[in-house]
Amino acid sequence: MRFSRYMVVTALLALASITVAHADDVSMASGSVHFTTPAGxxxxxxxxxxxxxxxxxxxxxSPSANTTLARVTVTVKQVSDAQAFGDYVNGAMTKAKNMKDYQASTRPSGEQNSFLYTASESGVQYTYTERYWFRNGHAIQLRCVRPSASEAGQAWAATFDKGCSEVAATLGS
Structure with a gap:
């Protein structure tokens, strides 16, 4: 039996939702990484x-949320130096490029370690924004994933993107 990526993600999220918590102030890496998420x-x-x-x-x-999952992931990994950080970013981008229907978009202006692209998950096109920082021996990845077309419309997409940018500003400072 073959499970789609969406089904696997949905199952994992259902298991994780047992301890659902509303996000706000978040601390990671023994307190060396801090950020704040939008209240919703x-x-x-x-x-x-x-x-x-x-x-x-x-x-x-919107009703399209029944078959899609808009999500934001922050990953913090220990790395020894700038070379290891570069290897981490390159590895993540190699995985992205291997996604179905991967299409690179224009990199956000002035953001050296930022990537914008689209790809498909379970037949649905998503927009991905990834940002990376190297700080205090840690590689930090912010990955924002939303459906490229949601029935919630452009206002919702703009709010999603704004929230991701706010988290990025916190992580990047």
């Missing part, structure tokens, strides 16, 4: 260790 985001998964991961669902109020 819901923490749906937490993995401690190396890498340390936090996943947040960004509620989509």
């Amino acid at each position: 985001w819901v923490g749906i998964m937490q993995v401690d260790g190396d890498p340390e991961v936090r996943v947040f669902q960004v509620p989509d109020p």
Whole structure:
């Protein structure tokens, strides 16, 4: 039996939702990484260790949310130096490029370690924005994933993107 990526993600998120918490102030990597999420985001998964991961669902109020998952992931991984950080970013981008229907978009202006692209998951096109920082021996990845077309419309997409940019500003400072 073959499970689609969406079904696997949905099953994992359902298991993780047993301990759903509303996100706000978040601390990772023994307190060396801090950020704040918009009040409406819901923490749906937490993995401690190396890498340390936090996943947040960004509620989509439209009917299309029944078959899609708008989410934001922050991953913190220990790396020894700038070369290891570069290897981490290159590895993540190699995985992205291997996704179905991968299509690179224009990199956000002035953001050296930022990537914007689209790809398909279970037949649905998603827009991905990934940002990376190297700080205090850690590679930090912010990955924002939303359906490229939601019935919630452009206003919802703009709010999603704004929330991701706000988290990025916090992580990047």
